[in-house]
Amino acid sequence: MNEKFFDLKTEKQDRMINASLKIFSVNGYQYASTDDIVKEAGISKGLLFHYFGSKLGLYSFLTDYCVRYIKMEITNIKNDKETDYFVILKDIETAKLSALKKFPYMQQFLIMMEREDSPDAMKATAENRTNLKALYQEIMKKADLSKFRAEANSLRIMKMVDIMLKSLMYEEIKTGAFKPDHYHTEAVSYLDMISSLVNKN
């Protein structure tokens, strides 16, 4: 991408980013048309390609941008003392919720990114997907997994919970308008249930 993008007025940057996130989130990489993106952003076709070179370049940039932003939100808010796996997860969910204020489509974009089936898009985002996963693992080092019942294989539990939360959000995205608060309530319900099943006592 062309670094001069950051010299644009913040308002225009955000307009372009939000428009792109929206179109990619709603349609997925392949069905997102650059025509729709520039219409939504109120800019010209040429400008998009001037700054991002290609549709894939734009997608790649957005991936970077979102992962960086989410990392920041999560790093800021987390409570370093907490050791309960499920409580930490709930904190992360709360942090994500706050990221949606500025960029309403950011979460949807990240969820869609992980389901992307376009080979190009997958290649372009591989690094960031790994990146994000690493962050979660880093955070989760603090979790005290010894609280888990003996029957609960901790790796499997963690993967299951991860998949569960992503699917919940994906489902809401697909069945119409995604409502952050409703999702948050659902997510907490699941986490509480799993917690009561997995933690001792």
Place this chain on the structure above:
Amino acid sequence: MNEKFFDLKTEKQDRMINASLKIFSVNGYQYASTDDIVKEAGISKGLLFHYFGSKLGLYSFLTDYCVRYIKMEITNIKNDKETDYFVILKDIETAKLSALKKFPYMQQFLIMMEREDSPDAMKATAENRTNLKALYQEIMKKADLSKFRAEANSLRIMKMVDIMLKSLMYEEIKTGAFKPDHYHTEAVSYLDMISSLVNKN
């Protein structure tokens, strides 16, 4: 579709079906090119359209075919007496495994079908998706959910398990060659673990 397709030698039918399943599974509806399909099947472009009318017609046929096939496998193998939710699920997994012998890409195709984001493809498969879901629900009526611990909300548990199994397979598909046996072992491990957490005692 043109019913004369079924008059072709079974070998050719299977070659066409397998090739289509493969290309659609690997690329998704939109990115699956009819050129690739005919190349893989070793037939001409015209023939494909002679039998299936359109790319969407082919996709629609495959959906029908797979759902019907899987339903048959599941109906045949299930043990009517069993009431344990997790044991029933394991029986279903075993049934699916056997379906893969003839059509290696059938499961992948069905998994991809449920994630399809092309509006056309979604419309064409809506009925079959509902259909398949109904079959699972029918089978699951026999499950005795009173075995679940009080903390386990049965609807949430069932949804979670469903998502879990699909994601497991999807993950294997996406990270290279899908190996039925490996998937099966994994699936059983998860089911056993969840069972031990959810069932009383």
Place this chain on the structure above:
Amino acid sequence: MNEKFFDLKTEKQDRMINASLKIFSVNGYQYASTDDIVKEAGISKGLLFHYFGSKLGLYSFLTDYCVRYIKMEITNIKNDKETDYFVILKDIETAKLSALKKFPYMQQFLIMMEREDSPDAMKATAENRTNLKALYQEIMKKADLSKFRAEANSLRIMKMVDIMLKSLMYEEIKTGAFKPDHYHTEAVSYLDMISSLVNKN
């Protein structure tokens, strides 16, 4: 074409000819599909091409066949003594009417042939069109044009009448089912009117 066509049973020959005439008449050369023709004739695709080599070859054969047939009908029936231009024309119309008994689509085919806009079809039928025109001119040599009023340029009158009759039939063909008797009545009305305007007294 393959002359062995004439060794086929007359019934089959006629079935193939009638089917072809029908499909070409109704759709015109370009929109007539060989699939429709073989379906209508109850024969296989291969047979059609075995005898006629190509769609154009079939079309060309039909042109020949119809022109020859119509020439025969006209030659047989005409009254050699008649000299009134318009009476001769009415005799010809009556002769054409009788040709429709065996080949219902023959007239329509010939009318459509003259309007054909496919370059290939036009080239293939040029000779026969000229041929047919020559026959009419030959017959019309007997007409006593001195009966015409001075203001009536005989060449222009003849061309006008010719065009008029063809258009009348074309119109009936295009607006649904062509009814020979209705057409015949109309044609005679026009001929009578023009006669009364053009002939002296």
Place this chain on the structure above:
Amino acid sequence: MNEKFFDLKTEKQDRMINASLKIFSVNGYQYASTDDIVKEAGISKGLLFHYFGSKLGLYSFLTDYCVRYIKMEITNIKNDKETDYFVILKDIETAKLSALKKFPYMQQFLIMMEREDSPDAMKATAENRTNLKALYQEIMKKADLSKFRAEANSLRIMKMVDIMLKSLMYEEIKTGAFKPDHYHTEAVSYLDMISSLVNKN
């Protein structure tokens, strides 16, 4: 169609229109290839579809455009006082002649349009064909048909003249290069002759 077409330089608009008129006139709807049109117009494939959406959309636009243009020419030039049917017709012919200066293929296009046998093309032009016919009828209300001899059925005479003029032009178009002036002379000759036969005295 995309209204931005009219923002293009007039020269380019005319180039695209003329090229399309030419290719459609010469080949008819079905045989007119979009490849030929863009080659003739010196533009890319994409541009054609950008402005007109589809081959049928282009055809439909041209129909509109020509009918509107011809209506304008006819409305401008006609002499409101004239009541002689044949003189009015000659005025119309003169008006048409002037339309050909800017768009040489306009008349040919309209003539071919009335003979079109493609179902799609026919549906798309039905309204405009009716439209054009209505204009002629409106103009012809001023004609004083009481001048006609008793033997001349006015409806039949008018239809005959109409068919005659169209066929004259069609014939010239089909037998090579259409020459407006030559056609005009021919048309006037026919009109004068018919006039002298049909009008009293």
Place this chain on the structure above:
DNA sequence: TATGAATGAGCTTTCATTCAT
């Protein structure tokens, strides 16, 4: 910097024609 008209490779689909049986 910003525009949007213009491009063309690549896709799905059609249909006259061929050829193994």
Place this chain on the structure above:
DNA sequence: CATGAATGAAAGCTCATTCAT
């Protein structure tokens, strides 16, 4: 003689990308 499954060139159309202004 007869079949019809199979072919593939050519058509209409899409959309990410370019470039003159």
